[in-house]
Amino acid sequence: MTEHDAVDEEQRHLGRLLDRLEELRADTRARLDAVLRGTGGTPQARSERESFARLYSSELAAFNAANLGLYFGRLDMEDGEVRRIGRVGLRDDDEDLTPLLLDWRADHSRPFYLATTARPEGAHRRRHLRTIGRRVIGVHDEYLTAPVDGEVPEDHDDVVGESALLEALDSARSAHMTDIVATIQREQDEIIRNPHAGVLVVQGGPGTGKTAVALHRAAYLLYTHRRRLDRSGVLIVGPNARFLDYIARVLPSLGESGVVLRTLADLYPGVRATGSETLRGEEVKGSADMVDILKAAVRARQLAPGADVVVRCEGHDLVLTPAVVRAARGRARMTRRPHNQARSTFAARIIDALTEQYVASLTDPVGHAEDAAWSPEGDGVGDLGDPARPLLDAEDRAALRTEVERAPEVLAAIDEWWPTLRPEQLLADLFSSRERISEAAGDYVAEDQEALFRADGGAFSVADVPLLDELAELLGEDPTEEGNEADRAWAEQVRQAEEALEILTGSAVQDIEDDLDPEVLMAYDVVDAESLARRHSADSDLTVADRAGADRTWAFGHVIVDEAQELSAMAWRALMRRSPNRWMTLVGDVAQTSSPAGIDSWEDALSPYVDDRWVLCELTVNYRTPETVSAVAEQLLAQIDPGATSPRPVRAGRRPVAWLETEAGSVGRVVADEVSLVPEDRAVAVLLPDDLGHENAPGIAALRDAVIAARPDASVLPLALAKGLEFDVVVVVDPEHVLGRSPQGLQDLYVGATRATQELVLVQPGRFGPLLSRIRESVSDDTEELSA
Numbered sequence: 001m002t003e004h005d006a007v008d009e010e011q012r013h014l015g016r017l018l019d020r021l022e023e024l025r026a027d028t029r030a031r032l033d034a035v036l037r038g039t040g041g042t043p044q045a046r047s048e049r050e051s052f053a054r055l056y057s058s059e060l061a062a063f064n065a066a067n068l069g070l071y072f073g074r075l076d077m078e079d080g081e082v083r084r085i086g087r088v089g090l091r092d093d094d095e096d097l098t099p100l101l102l103d104w105r106a107d108h109s110r111p112f113y114l115a116t117t118a119r120p121e122g123a124h125r126r127r128h129l130r131t132i133g134r135r136v137i138g139v140h141d142e143y144l145t146a147p148v149d150g151e152v153p154e155d156h157d158d159v160v161g162e163s164a165l166l167e168a169l170d171s172a173r174s175a176h177m178t179d180i181v182a183t184i185q186r187e188q189d190e191i192i193r194n195p196h197a198g199v200l201v202v203q204g205g206p207g208t209g210k211t212a213v214a215l216h217r218a219a220y221l222l223y224t225h226r227r228r229l230d231r232s233g234v235l236i237v238g239p240n241a242r243f244l245d246y247i248a249r250v251l252p253s254l255g256e257s258g259v260v261l262r263t264l265a266d267l268y269p270g271v272r273a274t275g276s277e278t279l280r281g282e283e284v285k286g287s288a289d290m291v292d293i294l295k296a297a298v299r300a301r302q303l304a305p306g307a308d309v310v311v312r313c314e315g316h317d318l319v320l321t322p323a324v325v326r327a328a329r330g331r332a333r334m335t336r337r338p339h340n341q342a343r344s345t346f347a348a349r350i351i352d353a354l355t356e357q358y359v360a361s362l363t364d365p366v367g368h369a370e371d372a373a374w375s376p377e378g379d380g381v382g383d384l385g386d387p388a389r390p391l392l393d394a395e396d397r398a399a400l401r402t403e404v405e406r407a408p409e410v411l412a413a414i415d416e417w418w419p420t421l422r423p424e425q426l427l428a429d430l431f432s433s434r435e436r437i438s439e440a441a442g443d444y445v446a447e448d449q450e451a452l453f454r455a456d457g458g459a460f461s462v463a464d465v466p467l468l469d470e471l472a473e474l475l476g477e478d479p480t481e482e483g484n485e486a487d488r489a490w491a492e493q494v495r496q497a498e499e500a501l502e503i504l505t506g507s508a509v510q511d512i513e514d515d516l517d518p519e520v521l522m523a524y525d526v527v528d529a530e531s532l533a534r535r536h537s538a539d540s541d542l543t544v545a546d547r548a549g550a551d552r553t554w555a556f557g558h559v560i561v562d563e564a565q566e567l568s569a570m571a572w573r574a575l576m577r578r579s580p581n582r583w584m585t586l587v588g589d590v591a592q593t594s595s596p597a598g599i600d601s602w603e604d605a606l607s608p609y610v611d612d613r614w615v616l617c618e619l620t621v622n623y624r625t626p627e628t629v630s631a632v633a634e635q636l637l638a639q640i641d642p643g644a645t646s647p648r649p650v651r652a653g654r655r656p657v658a659w660l661e662t663e664a665g666s667v668g669r670v671v672a673d674e675v676s677l678v679p680e681d682r683a684v685a686v687l688l689p690d691d692l693g694h695e696n697a698p699g700i701a702a703l704r705d706a707v708i709a710a711r712p713d714a715s716v717l718p719l720a721l722a723k724g725l726e727f728d729v730v731v732v733v734d735p736e737h738v739l740g741r742s743p744q745g746l747q748d749l750y751v752g753a754t755r756a757t758q759e760l761v762l763v764q765p766g767r768f769g770p771l772l773s774r775i776r777e778s779v780s781d782d783t784e785e786l787s788a
């Protein structure tokens with residue numbers, strides 16, 4: 001059969017598939033319309049209509065997304081079976097519901113991604129289709145076993161379907177990422193379909209497809225564990241909003257909804273962290289020691305007076321001694337409940353003490369009341385029923401207690417000593433007061449204390465988000481606030497689980513001064529699956545993604561973190577709370593860590609939560625940067641970690657790396673010239689050192705204007721925002737400044753250089769320093785050296 005015949009054959013099949021897709025789409029559209037037309041009925045009927053409407057809408061979205069590149073692969077099995085693989089599964093409407101197309105995630109599609117001549121997986125031939133719109137324009141066949149017509153099987157190493165892969169990689173990068181379903185590689189497939197139900201760490205150098213793999217794993221898990229994950233949702237946390245915008249376009253085309261995409265900046269519902277942070281601040285706030293600082297800050301708000309305080313109640317003066325208030329505070333702390341929930345214990349103790357005095361003052365007006373004062377050792381109740389004071393019965397005493405409880409001065413005193421607190425307010429109060437900082441963080445050196453201070457305490461930065469989350473745990477909800485019944489019930493369940501866990505693990509109830517053990521986070525594990533499911537099936541018109549995104553304590557079925565190396569110890573805590581079952585995919589590269597609070601090793605980050613119960617997978621092939629750029633990146637990596645291995649690039653470069661030294665005043669012109677050379681269909685980015693990348697940095701506006709004049713669609717970004725992104729041509733401005741700016745400078749430059757899919761240009765005001773000159777020298781065979 002010639003290629004021409006093969007194209008004709010596949011074109012006929014594609015036509016059949018597109019017709020079938022159209023039928024299904026029309027059918028779903030009609031059902032959706034019918035559901036949307038429905039009105040009235042019982043609440044249950046309404047709620048059923050809502051869920052059908054959601055189901056049909058998401059089916060429609062999947063059909064719409066599948067339209068392009070619907071059918072991309074075919075496997076001819078040794079036993080004669082033909083499997084056609086595409087973006088969605090389609091069946092004929094005949095009696096047997098004959099499969100017309102297999103979803104790429106189905107088990108039967110797997111050999112398409114795995115088969116090699118060494119391990120053909122039962123397949124005889126793999127065919128990749130090239131399509132444009134509704135047209136098949138070519139096919140590429142690989143024989144995995146001795147072919148019938150005598151062709152020799154190709155040699156295979158770790159790259160499967162190489163020509164289809166290279167074609168996919170060479171297509172111009174649009175502003176956003178595309179899916180890779182047609183060309184997933186074996187090592188990637190093994191991660192995407194990995195059955196491990198705990199923490200899976202995916203480590204890989206730049207361009208190895210970590211982000212792509214994470215997204216396809218989300219799609220695969222939602223397909224394979226739909227019932228479970230549809231209710232509980234999947235959380236994907238990425239490095240920045242730009243990046244999320246970039247991947248949000250990929251997920252629908254993978255056919256998925258019900259996924260919550262977040263950056264750390266918006267992980268805490270109701271707060272969008274846009275404030276800036278110093279490197280020192282990032283480091284101090286990211287450290288796990290902050291847990292103690294925050295606990296101290298909460299305790300500092302639990303007060304006791306220095307001298308006796310008189311409160312008036314219905315015309316009677318009642319006295320609270322510091323000892324009584326301290327004892328009430330001790331009791332409240334001993335409950336080990338969050339601050340706002342322990343408040344009722346504190347208040348009850350104070351009110352008991354005052355009631356006792358009140359009773360005494362009425363029954364013993366001549367002044368023996370003091371003898372009856374509630375003592376911290378007493379249980380505060382028995383005294384009320386003392387038979388030596390028969391004048392008031394229990395009912396009278398209860399009425400008096402109510403009077404005390406409602407007395408404005410009593411309420412004010414309780415509010416002053418044990419106020420109801422909100423995380424945002426407490427953190428803002430703490431950071432805007434040097435006095436409070438030194439009270440809570442007295443052990444810190446002055447410089448670290450100063451790093452916490454800012455005049456506008458409420459200008460939250462990303463580093464503050466995990467602190468707000470931690471405080472929300474320490475403070476708990478305000479039990480007097482309206483609504484949130486379900487949340488309170490959930491918090492109560494978790495609390496009981498914590499107690500059960502303490503009994504199970506035999507650990508004694510800890511002293512009130514004790515730190516919470518990180519293991520306590522594991523308490524969610526003993527909340528049974530049924531309770532989790534009940535919570536997840538709450539009656540609501542909102543989608544799972546909407547509800548989960550707005551609920552800080554939502555327990556996600558699966559959590560995926562991209563660029564996980566950037567997470568601080570505090571951020572890990574916040575994320576682990578969202579993954580009580582610890583079913584997570586963590587994707588990252590410890591050589592790219594640029595945050596001073598980020599991690600150097602996966603062990604250190606994970607051991608507090610799962611000990612050594614996590615699985616590491618590595619990606620070794622670089623699909624992004626060509627050999628020319630990789631050679632430079634490899635040398636930078638050798639500086640970061642001499643033991644690390646660079647991923648192997650699959651592509652050759654078009655143009656050598658350009659090293660341009662220029663007068664400080666000509667940077668704008670040189671960069672603009674470079675940018676103007678880039679063909680129009682290629683994406684180009686100018687990456688700036690983070691401290692020069694912001695709008696107001698000197699000279700940046702002029703540089704930006706020059707670049708935009710040369711290429712209006714060019715991206716001009718600080719390096720930190722380029723994380724996870726890619727562009728065909730990348731110009732890094734002032735690499736020496738990047739190197740010198742922070743201890744993570746090498747990592748920053750490594751990240752910047754590895755954003756390029758085709759060309760890298762380094763523009764240096766002045767001269768390159770010793771390290772970069774050495775690298776330039778060592779790759780000089782294919783280096784373009786220019787002096788601008």
Ligand SMILES: Nc1ncnc2c1ncn2[C@@H]1O[C@H](COP(=O)(O)OP(=O)(O)OP(=O)(O)O)[C@@H](O)[C@H]1O
Nearest residue numbers: 180183184185206207208209210211212623624724
């Ligand atoms: N199997 C594949 N087929 C086609 N393209 C692929 C494949 N794997 C990865 N790619 C492409 O390679 C590029 C790099 O992938 P991705 O951004 O996922 O890498 P990464 O490991 O997350 O990189 P970084 O750590 O630098 O952010 C993307 O354009 C992606 O689409």
